[in-house]
Amino acid sequence: MIYGWIIGGLAALDLGVKSVVEGQEDDTFPRELPSAKGFIKLHKNHNSGFPFGFMKERPELVKGIPLMVISAMAGALAAMMQDKGKTGEKLGLSLVMGGALSNLYDRVVRGYVVDYFTIEWKSLKKVVFNLGDMFVFLGSAVFVLAQAVGSLEDAGVKKKKK
Secondary structure (H helix, E strand, O other): HHHHHHHHHHHOOOOOOHHHHHOOHHHHHHHOOOOHOOOEEEEEEEEEOHHHHHHOOHHHHHHHHHHHHHHHHHHHHHHHHHOOOOOOHHHHHHHHHHHHHHHHHHHHOOOOEEEEEEEOHHHHHHEOOOOOHHHHHHOOOOOOOHHHHHHHHHHHHHHOOO
């Protein structure tokens, strides 16, 4: 149950920020986020494709592929919910799904994803993100780390049994 709340809460948070950004005049962007001391710059960017505008000329695929991936993740999470443990994997999938659902909503309803900040550091300055993107990245890292730790624990348990 908690994982459903995480998914919904993260998607709602990102969609809320996107709504605030969309409600502001275009000519007020880009600008620095006051509390970030120049490290984060706010933007109002519309991306009708995948990252970097990839496949923007194929809107059906840009909507359909994420829908299929999110459906597969939901199935995987539902299957994992039958087992105790695997908290890291469940949390990782929930983070990914929260971010992915927010961006899928944008694609289906708006026809584009609203991206709204850059990290002003090296080549990251060139990429405009949204919180959903960050949730997908963080969730992927949590999932992979949980899998790696689980594999190491399994290897350790097997060695002790010998």
